[in-house]
Amino acid sequence: MEAMVTPSRTPFSPFLSSQLKPIPKPNLHLHSPIPSPPPKDAAASSASAFTLQQTKEIHSHIIRTQFRPTNILPAQSSPQAQLNFLITSYIKNNTPSAALKLYAHMRETAASPDNFTVPSVLKACAQLSSLRHGMEIHGFVIKAGFPWDVFVNNSLMQMYSDCGSLVFATKLFDEMPDRDVVSWSTMIRSYAWCKLFDEAIELVREMLLSGIRPSEVAIINMLNLFADVGEFTKGRPVHTYLIKNSARESPSVNVTTALIDMYVKCGSISAARRVFDRMEEKSTASWAAMIAGFIRCRDMGTAMELLIEMRHNHVFPNEITMLSLVIECGSIGNLELGKWLHAYILRNGFRMSVALGTALVDMYCKCRDLRSAREMFDLMDGKDIAVWTAMIAGYAHTNCIKEAFDLFTQMKDANIKPNEITMVNLLSLCSETGALDRGRWIHACIDKQGIEMDVVLTTSLVDMYAKCGDINAAYAVFTQTTDRDVCMWNAMINGLAMNGYGEETINLFMEMEKVGVRPNNVTFIGVLRACSHSGLVEEGKQFFSFMEHDYGLVPKVEHYGCMVDLLGRAGHLDEAHELIRRMPNEPNVIIWGALLAACKVHKNPKLGELAAKELLKIEPHNSGYNILLSNIYAIDRRWSEVAEVRKSMKDTGIKKMPGxxxxxxxxxxxxxxxxxxxxxxxxxxxxxxxxxxxxxxxxxxxxxxxxxxxxxxxxxxxxxxxxxxxxxxxxxxxxxxxxxxxxxxxxxxxxxxxxxxxxxxx
DNA sequence: TAATGAAGGT
Known part of the structure; x- marks a missing residue:
């Protein structure tokens, strides 16, 4: 790898290079201090799950009082038990980094982690995909000499699998003296997650042979899994197993519902329908899964019919049913059905909970009907942070800067405190519009309000600074955190690439490899882009081949786009054209556009004309491509053809879009x-x-x-x-x-x- | 259990 990037050194800004500090060494012992306590006492009582704020308050209380009993946790709880409880609470509130900090604190104090702590913190590692932390905890388990525990072992497998280390997970599984159904399920899940379906199925077979009957939960998990990966044929063996077994006991309604859901998500609505029709007893969830399936394949008529039919069968949709249908509708962006559902909800007197209202606001935003979204939003009572954020997100995704920030101000006037999600949406708006000052302001707000800087928020900040051109600020944010997942690396790598730092991009890629974060498709887009902008043709070709042969990532049309750009910019037009002809995917507008742009720069009207015509085949009415074609003719001074294109544009009413x-x-x-x-x-x-x-x-x-x-x-x-x-x-x-x-x-x-x-x- | 969030090719 090293040898690969050395040959042709690209000129890069000495300014940035001097600024780029080496990535700090991973802090294996997590010495970060516990955040200073907010000046409130933990007054909240009853609830079984605490909010993040409450968790933090209890946390500081416990630390402050040296584990004196609180009125919230059982008074006689040991320090371990109290801290375990807090760790779980942090994880439930989706703040795994706080859980890890707390764990580090336990290690330093007398309250040593026990085998209830370990599975929880391993879950936090999995959420952060932090293999490094996970391995550290594994090391602790071995050193501490815990008695072997199937639960701890399963958690370790789970962590390794979630952090992308199937090898370690398999090793643990193979060496287990005693496997329970969860161990098998975890391993099956891990294989399927890596798309090793045959191995996963083989494992199912082995499990059955070894006399372990999959629990209902295990079967549902498997089905959900096949649903997530959308592999239809591979899910069949589970179905077959269920059918074979149904002589003895028929699958529960929950299992059958998961089966319907799997078929739906694998795009086989007819198989789903067959299972559905054969069900003797259908739950609300089964109907909902079936209806969601018809929404998904845009068969609105059947979806509406079923919703009505359901009531004739005396199964009544509840608020949750409607909620899931509205969400499904938003995700396919079907406004017509969305409006119908909204009307249906109002007509049938469903309780309009804040959650349902939020889903409707979000649905309208996703369907780009901001007016209806706002109407719904304005009508709602008791608006919480989620609705405000959903509405702000709607404006943010349509680049309505003024509306988004106005609403943000109104929200603060209404005494609603923004959360990480609100800030992420506003930051992505700043990235899209290059609003650096506003982006900085949001950054300051985050600090001032003490909003938890989780991975997503940090990534958004890195992305915002990089897209707005302040690469040093992006890098500063990037280095200030130690929990970096693949997305955060990608944001930084692509940010460097975008700003023209070819060599630094490649160095950062190698650093990422070194710390053991597995690059994905997006990573390679950044790397290839960097090669392209810095003229590193040979390196680019090598990375392109590496990604397939060393990382097992099949290049997608996006990567071909980068390669065409790379070759084209360097003037290797014929090679670029050859690559397009050889690529297994259907070339799209990006591919031909990249070739065309290269033809313009390197003045090759012949190939350019070909590319422009391909573009017009795909999008005949795109004014941009028409203009480009006429520009190509203009290079050759073929004015009559220029006039022809312009005339046909005029006749068909295509207008030039203003820059x-x-x-x-x-x-x-x-x-x-x-x-x-x-x-x-x-x-x-x-x-x-x-x-x-x-x-x-x-x-x-x-x-x-x-x-x-x-x-x-x-x-x-x-x-x-x-x-x-x-x-x-x-x-x-x-x-x-x-x-x-x-x-x-x-x-x-x-x-x-x-x-x-x-x-x-x- | 079920509402709001990040990285990407001309």
Whole structure:
């Protein structure tokens, strides 16, 4: 690997290189201090599950009082038992890193972890996919000399499997003196998780042979698993087993429901229907699974019919049924059915719980009907953080900056404290729109409000800083945390790649390997992109081959896209074309677009024409591709063909989409299109543009007009260049910021391709 | 048990 990246050194910014500190060594003993206690006493009582806030309060109380009895936990509980309880509570509240910190604290004090602690903290490791922490705990178990315990052993297997180390899990399984049904299920699950279905099925067979009867839970787990991986044929043996066994005892309603769910998720609605029709007794859940199946395959008529039929059979949908159907509907984005369900809910007098209301708001957002979402939202009473967040997420995903931040302000006025999820949504909005100042502000809010920095939130921060161009801030956030999962590495790797740090990207990739985080498809996109932008052709080819042969990751069309880009940028156009012809997947617009872009740069109209025509085959009405084709003709000065394309565009009503550029000044995002005179400060901008042009001319700059493919004379072309949206944004930036302020403009192609997003309905 | 969240190719 080392040898591979050395050959052609790419020039990279010495500035960043000096900034990039080595990744801190993993802190094996987790010495991080326990967070300082909030000044509240633990007043909450009764509930069996505590909220995160309550957990933290109890935590600080226990630490403060040296395990004196509280009014919440049983007074006679040992320190171990109390801490175990807190660890479990942190995990239930989805804050595994807090659980691990608490465990580290136990190790330092007299309250030594016992075999109730270990399975809990292993679960936390699994949630964080932190193999390193998991192994540390395994080491502790061995050193502490616990008596062998099947429960602990199963937890270890589970942890290894969730952290991607099937080898260790298998080793533990093979060496177990005594296996229970959970051990088998865990191992089967692990194999199936790695898509080793044949091995998983073989293990099912072995389990049955060894006389272990799968428990009902084990069968349901298996079915859920096959459902998750969407492998239909592989699930069959479980079905066969059930049928064979049904002579003795018929499967329970829960098992059959899981079976229906599996068939539905594997895309076989007819098999699901057959099982469903044969059921003697159907529960609410069975009906719900069946109806969700018809929603999923967009057969709304049958879905509605079944919902009505269900009531004739005296099985009544409950709030949960409706909840799951609304969620399903949102995930396929079917507005019509969503509205029908909403009406159905109102007509039939279901209790409109906050959860159901939230699901409806979310459904409308996912169907891009923000107006209805907002209506529902405004109607709701007792709004909690989830609804506010769902609504903010709706605005965030449609790039409605103003609405999202306005709502955020209103939420705080209503005394609702934002949580990690709220912040993640706002940050992703900042990333998409390049709003660095707002992003920094959100970062400050997170610190000020003491919001838990979990993996997802940290990843969002890294991503925001990287996409907004502040790579040093991204790196600072990245290095400040020790629990990094593959997504966080990917955010940093792709961030470096995106900002042009080819060599650093590759180094970081190797660092990731070293600490034992397994790269995935997305990781390789970043690495290949880095090679592409830095002209590391040979390295890129090697990584491409590595990913398949050394990591067992089948390159997807995305990776081919990177490779076409890599080869194309380097001018190896024919090789790129050859790769497209050889690829097993159907080339899409990205692939042909990459080839076309390369043909433009390297002036190969012949291949470019081919690519443009392929693009138009896929999307005949895309104005962008029509423009590109006409530009290709223009390179060859084939003006009559240029005119033809333009005429056919005009005839079919295709309009050229305006290029747009955004700039953030004092927290406000200004968007410019080409020749835009609508800005209030337009006059000043024009004056600044003239000044810029004068200065450039005096400095001897000659505009490169070869990229403007209109049949007009050179002087006019220059005018067109001068009114580009980028220049307008740049000029605006110059007049509205103090001298020497860095100016950051954003051209977001994704925004460009979705013009409707910039003109929200509201 | 069932409502809100992260990484990606021109």
């Amino acid at each position: 747009m550029t955004a700039i953030e000044v004092n927290g406000v995002v200004h968007v410019f299109v080409m020749g835009d005179a609508s800005h209030p400060q337009s006059k000043k901008i024009q004056a600044m543009l003239s000044e810029m042009q004068e200065k450039l001319k005096r400095a001897g700059h000659v505009a490169d007009t070869s990229g403007v493919y209109l049949n007009i004379d050179e002087e006019e072309k220059e005018t067109v260049l001068n009114y580009h949206s980028e220049k307008l944004a740049m000029a605006f930036g110059l007049i509205s910021t103090p001298p020497r302020t860095p100016i950051r403009i954003v051209k977001n192609l994704r925004v460009l391709n979705k013009p409707q997003l910039l003109t929200p309905e509201l």
